[in-house]
Amino acid sequence: MQTPNERISTRRHRGFWAILVLVITANVGGPSAFADDSVNTGYFGGVAIMGYDPVAYFTEGKAMKGSEKFSYEWLGTPWHFANAKHREMFISEPMRYAPQYGGYCAGEVAFGSVTVNIDPEAFKIIEGKLYLTYDKGGANWFAAHAAEAVSKADNNWPKIAANLERDQYH
Template structure:
């Protein structure tokens, strides 16, 4: 019983200790203001094909999580997010998944996304998506191994290359 309690306490402590800052770009919103819940309702393209564009959020429908403001396209999506934010927030605090697999925190482009095993991953450029998709399981393993050492570091402060963000729509 004592081991069970210590294991539970360690799990809570470890997750709190490794909670780093969410990547936020010039829009002032996480994931450039796109609705993270909506990704899970979009059709996902095959490996090597361009993904469906993400759904912009609205500046009047937001929630705070991991030190950032997330925007949503509907109150229903915001409510789904609030019920389980870790389920919908992008992995690696919104940084490029391939970048993390290579040992760095770099920004991620919300148009370059993939859901793997029920988790949202973002990447930085179309070229990087190609490298990521060559071995998603292997890259996930590398990223998972690298992340604990990167997590406490600050979020990237770099701009997403070749990306014109669409700030959430005010209604």
């Protein structure tokens, strides 16, 4: 039977090992251990859609820069909004407003690949869903071939997302 001091020492020892395992696990996984790599944050900045407001595409019909002042973290990634109302709309229905394919270029996903570079102003809303592309020409192509492009991209996305999680494309 352990003395009270031995029980305290054992608890501290267990706590130390639990923390050590957590720290090692986080470091082995690298910076993405707690982040969802299937959300495109671009090469710099670490913010979804390069800081553009995903709700504005639907409410304003155009790309609008968001603000850190109206930020919300979803899927381990900060999202910026132009105002508090847009942030609240997103919080209540993020899947309605978030871009398809994690904000990666929809055209590239349709072709089975991915590019981190997107132009937040190159977008199309098709059947109530937001698609971002590399450039405005890509957005026009995607919209002109929407049925085929969306079908292909939807089929390719699970594999691409899994590869992103393994950092194959980063």
